[in-house]
Ligand code: SF4
């Protein structure tokens with residue numbers, strides 16, 4: 326049974342819907358005791374997971390049972406925040422009516438980053454994932470809500486063709502909408518009534534960890550969780566578009582060594598050996614011991630230090646991200662010490678309430694809890710990126726002029742590589758095939 330599930334998940338091209346796009350067939354090929362459903366909807370403003378838990382809970386539970394069967398886990402715990410009252414009610418009803426004793430639920434407090442895998446495992450299971458480790462190291466798999474929804478569809482041989490995402494901010498009709506993968510951001514924004522302001526930028530993802538798009542002429546991918554339209558001068562945008570070299574220079578010279586970044590760092594609070602203030606101090610000099618840099622590898626880039634903790638408004642997160650890239654280029658990895666991290670006794674008192682975070686980010690006015698748009702969105706064409714997941718880019722198996730139906734395979738995983746298949750998300754004609762993307766025009 327395990328092999329069949331893994332094969333079907335692989336065939337369907339499922340990747341982690343909530344993160345960097347790790348191929349799900351690799352993730353479910355594990356043996357653990359617990360599967361956690363990550364319904365924390367951790368990033369402010371994003372509402373697609375609460376929507377799926379409210380409206381599609383039976384399908385999500387079907388996907389969860391499939392992962393429990395594949396991994397041999399004896400507990401599948403749906404984790405979500407009490408503030409999502411409709412989703413809570415729907416999950417509670419479903420769990421109550423469930424005859425499978427493995428299915429349970431857990432109410433999370435409303436703090437950021439409750440959905441960070443390490444934080445979630447600690448909150449729900451009381452286990453601490455080792456430094457640079459995975460939930461797998463402590464007997465858990467964490468699955469995103471939409472990934473489980475897709476797994477349920479995969480068991481019926483339906484591949485990933487769509488993405489649920491939140492469109493919000495300075496937009497006429499904020500909404501949760503089901504979008505064909507590959508639709509252009511500009512068309513999605515038009516579908517939502519267009520921007521309310523002239524000079525805007527779009528954040529792909531949440532305000533904390535999302536990235537500012539250079540242009541709206543870019544496609545939605547399997548990992549796009551939200552599109553947030555903000556004034557180009559907005560605090561959230563400004564921090565994300567500064568030149569990286571400038572951020573590094575300012576951060577390392579302006580740091581006053583107050584250590585707030587370390588005190589509130591979620592990974593430090595779990596007991597991991599990450600002290601952003603010390604790294605900033607070292608980088609203010611030219612004498613950085615090679616080994617000291619490695620701490621940056623423990624940074625999840627959650628953004629607490631940058632957006633909440635630092636009184637100077639500088640960004641240890643960005644400096645850590647740069648150090649991580651440099652270490653990766655040098656082939657330097659974290660060496661596991663075997664140490665079992667010990668939680669900081671102030672862990673729970675230092676949780677950052679989402680409400681306060683939103684105030685600090687100046688996004689409270691956009692927290693409108695948009696509802697699902699029932700009108701079908703059909704874009705004029707889609708551009709399916711071949712490298713929208715972790716691993717090798719998929720290889721096109723179609724040619725210009727081919728007619729495809731939504732759900733047809735358009736790109737395959739290269740032989741013996743880690744990757745994910747790509748399927749047509751609309752019915753139409755293939756109008757472009759490059760090493761980066763397959764384009765399909767609606768017919
Ligand atoms: S981004 Fe900052 S707060 Fe978050 S894990 Fe990294 S150092 Fe810690």
Ligand code: SF4
Nearest residue numbers: 580581583584586635
């Ligand atoms: S919070 Fe800001 S100023 Fe304080 S130590 Fe960290 S980077 Fe430096």
